[in-house]
Amino acid sequence: MGDHKDLTDEFAVDKIKDLAEHIKTCMFCTYNEYRLQSRPMSVQKIDDLGQLWFLSDRNSGQNAEITLNPMVEIFFSEPHDKFLTLHGTASISYDRETIEKLWNPVVKIWMPGGIDDPNLSVIKVIPEDGYYWNNKNGKMVAIAKMTAAFVTGKTMDDGIEGSLKL
Numbered sequence: 001m002g003d004h005k006d007l008t009d010e011f012a013v014d015k016i017k018d019l020a021e022h023i024k025t026c027m028f029c030t031y032n033e034y035r036l037q038s039r040p041m042s043v044q045k046i047d048d049l050g051q052l053w054f055l056s057d058r059n060s061g062q063n064a065e066i067t068l069n070p071m072v073e074i075f076f077s078e079p080h081d082k083f084l085t086l087h088g089t090a091s092i093s094y095d096r097e098t099i100e101k102l103w104n105p106v107v108k109i110w111m112p113g114g115i116d117d118p119n120l121s122v123i124k125v126i127p128e129d130g131y132y133w134n135n136k137n138g139k140m141v142a143i144a145k146m147t148a149a150f151v152t153g154k155t156m157d158d159g160i161e162g163s164l165k166l
Contacts, residue, residue: 002159
């Protein structure tokens, strides 16, 4: 079995930044009246408090669902290597200064009006807790160890995992 290390405060923030900034795209989950709703989104920024910042359309499902229930779950995954789950509270802003700081020309694919699109909004997620798993030696070593474990029948877990508390 791999190592277990729970992280709090600035150590949790460092782990969030390490994993989420590398992976970038997550499944961003909100709750509607009936169930969990998931969609891929790219994090634009992770600040020094571990807060995650996204750009979104004012008329999107996630914005409507956050307005009704601000609790969200975010899942980052890079197969065989890095995994991160976060639970937190989201809020929506239309602050133009923040939008300009977070803007990336690639966002224009989803927001055809560009940086001046009146429907452009910011979603800020304040994580409360989460869980992470990553391996010690990189993806190639992890795949090699998984293959060896399959062939030999012996566990060769190279992982480090633990809870995150902010």
